[in-house]
Each structure stands twice: as C-alpha cells, then as structure tokens.
Amino acid sequence: MNNGKLVDILLVEDNAGDVVLTRKALEKSKVLNNVNVVEDGEEALEYLYGRGKYASATRPDLVLLDLNLPNKGGLDVLLEIKEVDELKQIPVVILTSSEAERDIVKSYKLHANCYIQKPVDFKQFVDVVKRIEGFWFSIVMLPPK
Amino acid sequence: MSIRLRLIFSLLTIAIVPMAFTSLLLFTNLKGVIVKNFINESPSLVTNEVLLSEINSIGQLSLIICFVSLFLILIIAVSMAQTISRPLKLLEFGVKFVGKGNLDYKLNVESDDEVGRVSLAFNQMAENLKKVTASKNELNKEIDRRSKVEFLLLKRTKELEQLSTTLTEEKKMREAQRNALNNTALVSETDLEGKIVYVNDPFVKISKYTEKELLGQDHRIINSGYHPHSFFENLWSTISQGKVWKGEIRNRAKDGALYWVDTAIGPILDDEHKVMGYISIRFIITDRKQLEKSLKESNQELDQQAQRLKISNEELEQFAYVASHDLQEPLRMVNSYVKLLEEEYKGKLDKEADKYIHYAIDGAERMMLLINDLLAFSRVGSQRKEVKKTDCSLILEELFQDLKLVIQENKASITHDPLPTIMSDELQVRQLFQNLIGNAIKFKGDKRPEIHVGVERENNEWKFSVRDNGIGIDLKQSDRIFVIFQRLHSRDKYPGTGIGLAISKKIVERHNGRIWIESKLGQGTTFFFTIPIIKGDKYE
Incomplete structure (x- = not known):
C-alpha cells in the first residue's frame, strides 16, 4: 500500500496525444505520482537499465507499456523485462488500442501483469487510468525497490 | 282330250258303220216283206198281225245285235286303248321321274312299236343326259376347285400387293432417310486404305473441294491439324477392329475455313462379314462448338468474376475491418480531445464555442458507434465460423x-x-x-x-x-x-x-x-x- 509516497510511473507511449491524456488522467488521481515518458522500446529499456542519458533515473514502480512502438516493439520490451532478473518484479500494464486476441495471449504468455485496451471514450479512459493507479498503488502490495 | 278317249271315240265311230249297215239291212228286209205282201195282194196270204209281229221280231233282233256288238266293240276299244295308253302312261311317269333328276331310271321297253321306240329313244336320251349331267358335276367340281384356287391366288396376289406396298413404302422411307441424311449429314465412304471412294453433296459443299478433288484422297485433305496424332491413331485402331468410332473432329475446308463435325465412322462389311471399306457420317456442329466455347468462356468469365467478387468481398471485409479499426485510433483522439476541451473550457469561451464543441462531441460519438457497428458487421464475415x-x-x-x-x-x-x-x-x-x-x-x-x-x-x-x-x-x-x-x-x-x-x-x-x-x-x-x-x- 502506498503511504503517501511519490510513485514513479514509466509511460512507454509514442503518441503525444495519449501521453497528454494519460498525464491528465493521472493528475486527477489521488496518488502522488511522477510520470516519465519514453517514446520507443529501445529508450524504455535504456531507462529501465539506467543506461546512457537515463543513468540517474530511478527504477519505476509501474510500467504502462503500449504495444505499437517504433524501433523495438512493446512485446519485445515486455519479453526482456520479464527475462531479466533485476527487472522482472516490476509490474507491467499493457495499455494499448489493440484488441487483437493474439496480442492479448502473447502479452500474458510473456508475463504481462495485465492487459488493458485503451477506452475510446475520454471519460472512460480517465476512469481506467485512475483505476490502474488505484489498484496498483492502493490495493496491491508491491515488492520493495 | 286324252289319247284313250280319242281312241275309244274312233273305235266307236268305226262300230257305228256296221251297225248302220245292219240296221239298213234289216230295214230293207222289212220293206221286202211289206212289198211282197202288197204285190201279191192276197189278203189271204199275210195278215196285218203277222206283219206287225214280223216287224217287231226283226226290230227286237236288230236291237239285241246292236247292243251286243256295241258292248263287244266297247270292250275291244277299252282293251285296245289300254294297250296303247299303258306304255304311254309309263312313258309319262318315266319322263316325269327322269325329269325330276333320276337319270338312272330306265323305261321298260315292252313293245316294238312307236311307244317302244320312243321309250328306247328316251332311255338313250336319259343315258346321254346322265352322261352330260355327270360331266356337268365334274365341271362344277372343277369350277369349285378352280374358284378356290382363284380365291387363293387372289389372296396371295393381295398379299403380294401389300408386300409390294410395304416394300415400296420402305423404299420410300429409305429414300426419305437417305434424303434426310443427305440434307443434314456429310456422308463419305473409303476403301480399306482410307482413300475416299464416295462423298455426298453436303460433304463436297462444306469442304469446298470438288468431288473430283476428294475422290482418291484420304481424309487428311481436310485435316485441320487441331487434333494430336494419337487422336487419329485411336480412330483407326477402333474402326480397323470393326467397331464404330464416334467423336468430334475439327476439319479444314479448302479455303482454310474451320468446321466441326460430330462424326461416326464404321466399317462396311461384305456378305462374308469382311471389312471392305469404311463409311463415315458427320454432322456439322460448328455452331454448337462455338456456343460451347463461348459458354465455356462465359462460364470461365463468370468463375473469374465470382472469384474476383469473392476476393473483393474479402478485401472489402478486410478493408471495413482495418478501416474501422484504424479509424478508431484517430477517432479516439478526436473524441478524447473534444471531451477534454468541453471539460476544461466549457463556459470559459462564449456560447457559440460551447455549441460547436457540443456538435463536435455528438459527431464523434456517432462516428464511434458507426465504426463499432462496422467492426461488428465485418467481424461476422471475417471470423471463422x-x-x-x-x-x-x-x-x-x-x-x-x-x-x-x-x-x-x-x-x-x-x-x-x-x-x-x-x-x-x-x-x-x-x-x-x-x-x-x-x-x-x-x-x-x-x-x-x-x-x-x-x-x-x-x-x-x-x-x-x-x-x-x-x-x-x-x-x-x-x-x-x-x-x-x-x-x-x-x-x-x-x-x-x-x-x-x-x-x-x-x-x-x-x-x-x-x-x-x-x-x-x-x-x-x-x-x-x-x-x-x-x-x-x-x-x-
């Protein structure tokens, strides 16, 4: 449970519109959060490993991962996160517009923590983001960093 | 008057003459007595009484004589009449009897007189008549026999006539058939080597060769080169076994025109059932072939069209799915941002702006519904059943x-x-x-x-x-x-x-x-x- 601590969220999203919407939604949440955004898969991994320009970055408490990404796709990023011992405990929420069954199945087989399709409706979108935050930071017990 | 009566009458006539004479004699005798008495004039000699009694006795005597002789003559007449009329009666009976058809009856020829001769002649005649009748019977029998023969002959003739009619009809029919065949079919005959020995007019006409050009040639003269060699090998192997070959052949006329014929080729057999040549009957089916071809083509066309349609349907479904799916992404942006706009700026701009935002939201929402439905619709077709x-x-x-x-x-x-x-x-x-x-x-x-x-x-x-x-x-x-x-x-x-x-x-x-x-x-x-x-x- 979050005890008023600031949570770090890594949003892997190349669509600037969605970035704004997600930020907006998160702003409305009661949980104090710090959202960091990367726009492709390569950068996401750099960030997670704390390499290059992300050397000073803190490891996030939650990853919101889109599947359609330039360079390295979301599923590849997921695969690597869940294979690497130091990263695999980070919860990964797939947040994508894809409703393809194969994407859903693949994601869970690669140990995604959950799969959420971006709601088309703005209000629902805000609601979903709020719920994600509420669930992961208010209900779920996470391992220490 | 019967003969008998005439006889009796004539005999009686004959009898009257002596009676008259006797009477005359008696009368004369009586007269002499009277005269003598008168001459003597002796009243003493003869009294009146004596004279009267004398006259009476003479009269009585002559009456008796008269009756007796009349009686005798009657007996004689009757018996004579009998002797004459009996054979005549027999003759009459015999004639009637023979006349009734009893030709075997013989008249009894008793006398040597006219009646006897007549009887003899009659018997002779009856005999002859019998002979004639006998030969007439023979003749009748012969006539019967002949008429029967004639009847049979007539019957046979009729049968023959009928047969001949039938044969004529058959011949006519065969001729009609041949005419029909000649009008519709191409007929040709070849010898064992396949050299043409007969062609009918239609064959000549369509091939555009003359009959002269065709005779002595084999059918390669009209070969179009369309069929492979094996096609004709099969043909020859079939007909040389004495079987009938059937098939469709494309031929080429002299001027290069192509024509299709539905062909039947079979052997012509001699009396000993040996193959002496081949006959082929062909029907022109160029039109049908063309129709078949165009039908096939249009079928193929249809198939292709159906295939294209199927592909385009699938593409359309795929398109509808992809389009609606991909449209969702930008639509989500539009929808989200007009909503955000409404949320953050409603009442902060003027009323017109609020109205515009409202229309934008309404449009975006409707579009979302449509796209969702389109997706659902295309999913019905694209998903595996x-x-x-x-x-x-x-x-x-x-x-x-x-x-x-x-x-x-x-x-x-x-x-x-x-x-x-x-x-x-x-x-x-x-x-x-x-x-x-x-x-x-x-x-x-x-x-x-x-x-x-x-x-x-x-x-x-x-x-x-x-x-x-x-x-x-x-x-x-x-x-x-x-x-x-x-x-x-x-x-x-x-x-x-x-x-x-x-x-x-x-x-x-x-x-x-x-x-x-x-x-x-x-x-x-x-x-x-x-x-x-x-x-x-x-x-x-």
Whole structure:
C-alpha cells in the first residue's frame, strides 16, 4: 500500500496525444505520482537499465507499456523485462488500442501483469487510468525497490 | 282330250258303220216283206198281225245285235286303248321321274312299236343326259376347285400387293432417310486404305473441294491439324477392329475455313462379314462448338468474376475491418480531445464555442458507434465460423436474463415454442436472436409488447419466427431494412445506427439460410429465418 509516497510511473507511449491524456488522467488521481515518458522500446529499456542519458533515473514502480512502438516493439520490451532478473518484479500494464486476441495471449504468455485496451471514450479512459493507479498503488502490495 | 278317249271315240265311230249297215239291212228286209205282201195282194196270204209281229221280231233282233256288238266293240276299244295308253302312261311317269333328276331310271321297253321306240329313244336320251349331267358335276367340281384356287391366288396376289406396298413404302422411307441424311449429314465412304471412294453433296459443299478433288484422297485433305496424332491413331485402331468410332473432329475446308463435325465412322462389311471399306457420317456442329466455347468462356468469365467478387468481398471485409479499426485510433483522439476541451473550457469561451464543441462531441460519438457497428458487421464475415451444437432454448433463456432490465422496463411478455438444438455458430445465433428480440421490443407500439419465438420444421430446414405486436413495417421498405446503416425512422424517435438487421442477415446467410419479414403497419411484424438442418440437430 502506498503511504503517501511519490510513485514513479514509466509511460512507454509514442503518441503525444495519449501521453497528454494519460498525464491528465493521472493528475486527477489521488496518488502522488511522477510520470516519465519514453517514446520507443529501445529508450524504455535504456531507462529501465539506467543506461546512457537515463543513468540517474530511478527504477519505476509501474510500467504502462503500449504495444505499437517504433524501433523495438512493446512485446519485445515486455519479453526482456520479464527475462531479466533485476527487472522482472516490476509490474507491467499493457495499455494499448489493440484488441487483437493474439496480442492479448502473447502479452500474458510473456508475463504481462495485465492487459488493458485503451477506452475510446475520454471519460472512460480517465476512469481506467485512475483505476490502474488505484489498484496498483492502493490495493496491491508491491515488492520493495 | 286324252289319247284313250280319242281312241275309244274312233273305235266307236268305226262300230257305228256296221251297225248302220245292219240296221239298213234289216230295214230293207222289212220293206221286202211289206212289198211282197202288197204285190201279191192276197189278203189271204199275210195278215196285218203277222206283219206287225214280223216287224217287231226283226226290230227286237236288230236291237239285241246292236247292243251286243256295241258292248263287244266297247270292250275291244277299252282293251285296245289300254294297250296303247299303258306304255304311254309309263312313258309319262318315266319322263316325269327322269325329269325330276333320276337319270338312272330306265323305261321298260315292252313293245316294238312307236311307244317302244320312243321309250328306247328316251332311255338313250336319259343315258346321254346322265352322261352330260355327270360331266356337268365334274365341271362344277372343277369350277369349285378352280374358284378356290382363284380365291387363293387372289389372296396371295393381295398379299403380294401389300408386300409390294410395304416394300415400296420402305423404299420410300429409305429414300426419305437417305434424303434426310443427305440434307443434314456429310456422308463419305473409303476403301480399306482410307482413300475416299464416295462423298455426298453436303460433304463436297462444306469442304469446298470438288468431288473430283476428294475422290482418291484420304481424309487428311481436310485435316485441320487441331487434333494430336494419337487422336487419329485411336480412330483407326477402333474402326480397323470393326467397331464404330464416334467423336468430334475439327476439319479444314479448302479455303482454310474451320468446321466441326460430330462424326461416326464404321466399317462396311461384305456378305462374308469382311471389312471392305469404311463409311463415315458427320454432322456439322460448328455452331454448337462455338456456343460451347463461348459458354465455356462465359462460364470461365463468370468463375473469374465470382472469384474476383469473392476476393473483393474479402478485401472489402478486410478493408471495413482495418478501416474501422484504424479509424478508431484517430477517432479516439478526436473524441478524447473534444471531451477534454468541453471539460476544461466549457463556459470559459462564449456560447457559440460551447455549441460547436457540443456538435463536435455528438459527431464523434456517432462516428464511434458507426465504426463499432462496422467492426461488428465485418467481424461476422471475417471470423471463422465455429459450428457446434447450439441449444436455442438455452440461448433464449440466457438472453432473457441479459435483457431482463429492458424486458421489465417495457413490460414485455416473451414466449417461445420448444426450440431445437441446431448446428451453428452459437455466438452468432445468440446475436441474431438478440437483434430480433431487441428490435421487437424497441419498435413496440402503444400496446404492451408481446413477442413470440416460434419454430417449424420445413423439409430440410428449421423455420424460426420472431413475432411481435409492434409498429410494423411498410413492406415497400422491406428490402431496405436489411441494408447496412439503412434506417426507417429518425434517430430521435428510435436510436440506432441501422446495423442490427444487416448483421442478422449476414449471420443467417453465413448459415446458408434466408431471412424475410411479414408485416402490417400498426399491427406487428414477424421476422422469419431458416437454418438448414444438418446432422447433429435434434428437436426437443
């Protein structure tokens, strides 16, 4: 449970519109959060490993991962996160517009923590983001960093 | 007067002469007595009394003599007449008897007189007559025999005539057949080597060679080169075995024109059943071949078209899916940002701006609905059909649960027949029932909705019906209702995109069924749809 601590969220999203919407939604949440955004898969991994320009970055408490990404796709990023011992405990929420069954199945087989399709409706979108935050930071017990 | 009478009469005449003479004699005697007495004048000699008695005695005597002689003459006459008339009578009887046809009867020839001679002559005549009669009988028999022969001959002649008529008719028929054949068929004959020895006019005409050019040639002269060598090898091997070869050949005329012939070639056999040549009968089928060809071509064309259509249908479905799917992404942005705009700027700009934002949101929302429906519609066609046992009664029960709120809100009463278990894509059939029942509730009239789901088994298919007592549909519009995004009512009155029935139709068609409606405006609508019965179905 979050005890008023600031949570770090890594949003892997190349669509600037969605970035704004997600930020907006998160702003409305009661949980104090710090959202960091990367726009492709390569950068996401750099960030997670704390390499290059992300050397000073803190490891996030939650990853919101889109599947359609330039360079390295979301599923590849997921695969690597869940294979690497130091990263695999980070919860990964797939947040994508894809409703393809194969994407859903693949994601869970690669140990995604959950799969959420971006709601088309703005209000629902805000609601979903709020719920994600509420669930992961208010209900779920996470391992220490 | 009979002979006998004439005889008696003549004899009596003869008898009168002596009697008259006797009487005269007596009278003379009597006169002498008287005279003598007168001459003597002696009254003493003869008294009157004596004289009288003398006269009386003479008279008496002459009377007696007269009667006696008359009697004698009568006896003689009768017996003489008898002797003359008896043979005559016999002759008369004999003649009558023979005249009646008894030619074997012989007259008794007793006398040597005229009657005897007549009898003899008569017997002779009867004999001759008998002979003649006998030969007449023979003749009659002969005539009989001959007439029988004649009859038989006549009969035979008639039979022969008939036969000849039949033969003539047959000949005529054969001629007619030959004429018909010559009018329609190409006939040619070849010798054993295949050299043409006979061609009929049509053969000559179509080949555009002269008869002279054709005779002595083999059929290679009209070979078009279309058929492979093996084709003719097969032909030759068939006919050289004495069998009939049948097939279609493309030939080439002298001027290069091509023509197709339906051909039968068979052997011509001699009296000992040895093959002495070949006869071929061909019918021109160029037109048919052309028709076949164009038919084949148009069939191919159709197949190709169907294939293209299928591909384009698939592409269209794929397109609809991809388009609606990909449209969703930017639409989500539009929708989200107009909503955000509304949320953060409503009341901060002027009223006009608020109105514009509202229209933008309304448009975006409607577009979202349409795209969702389009996706659902294209999914019906693009998803793999999973056919399994589907208990329709169970589906309805589940549906009633799902629609519980709507049903309660509208106070609808829904009943159904016992429904069968069918082989179908369960999800789609559920959607189908949901669409139809949903529609039935949605388009309710003033009355409380009463809906009945029925089923009948007709031949090899289930005929389902969903009957309501709603507003009904103008049947003139019945074609439109199944078309995607076609609506009969304004959105304000009855919300919806007009996708439900289009999806329903697609589902039914994907199950090889048909869907149609029966309706009366203001009185309700019944939707019918059929699902073919396949193995595994059962009626419960």
